[in-house]
Amino acid sequence: MKNTASDASLRDSGCVEIPVADFGAACVAACGGDPAALSERIACLSGFMTAERYGVLCDAVSMRTRYMTVLAENMYHGQNAAALIRHCDAFGLQQMHTVETVCRFEPNPVIARGSERWVDLRRHRSTAEAVSWLKAAGYRIVATTPHREDTTPETFDVARGPFALVFGTEHAGISDEVIAAADEFLRIPMCGLVESLNVSASAAILIYMLSERMRQQVEGWRLAPVEHDELLLRWLCRSVKDAEGILTRHFGPIDI
Numbered sequence: 186m187k188n189t190a191s192d193a194s195l196r197d198s199g200c201v202e203i204p205v206a207d208f209g210a211a212c213v214a215a216c217g218g219d220p221a222a223l224s225e226r227i228a229c230l231s232g233f234m235t236a237e238r239y240g241v242l243c244d245a246v247s248m249r250t251r252y253m254t255v256l257a258e259n260m261y262h263g264q265n266a267a268a269l270i271r272h273c274d275a276f277g278l279q280q281m282h283t284v285e286t287v288c289r290f291e292p293n294p295v296i297a298r299g300s301e302r303w304v305d306l307r308r309h310r311s312t313a314e315a316v317s318w319l320k321a322a323g324y325r326i327v328a329t330t331p332h333r334e335d336t337t338p339e340t341f342d343v344a345r346g347p348f349a350l351v352f353g354t355e356h357a358g359i360s361d362e363v364i365a366a367a368d369e370f371l372r373i374p375m376c377g378l379v380e381s382l383n384v385s386a387s388a389a390i391l392i393y394m395l396s397e398r399m400r401q402q403v404e405g406w407r408l409a410p411v412e413h414d415e416l417l418l419r420w421l422c423r424s425v426k427d428a429e430g431i432l433t434r435h436f437g438p439i440d441i
Contacts, residue, residue, distance in 0.1 A: 209422030261288035267296035274300035333370035
């Protein structure tokens, strides 16, 4: 099944996130989805970094996906927030979502190690809005909890359509609101005396296993060509010193 959660639907869905002024995003917007304009700017900036570094960025972008995403609901430990966004980067999830009605999602920078620069974070005002937004964008809401018996990482149907893994607070887990709205439930089977893992450990296991199965079983998990080039251009703008000045000299000024 192909990815129905396209970048266009993400842009047009009315997410409550207020974007921070960013030259890369402004540059992409100015291209208006024109493949030629994107390619010209990518070619321009790629000349200002080593071939090795450019290759690393291209390889990473080629493995990015929006077919699978993550929603963190009121995660208040900076270590867990950092670990979660780092897991998304490590396993190719380009976007994650947060609900922060109780506490701010603030990744510990020492643990995140810059991964927050490469993952798109979208903040929502409430669980209801986050769930509504994700469902409108074509995602299944998959609640992670040890207390439901629906599916495991081995039996979950990754090919049925795009999905969002929901992780709850460190102590209380997912909210009743998520449980009521969930399309499916996912648990990690255990044979010891504990009934659950730390949220960071659970997220690492699930994101790794499901992203691997997604790449093996799902057609169309990669970004569409224009989405791929838009992301690569944004990353180049963040990686090249004075990218704004370089592109302005070649293509004219861009309003941020």
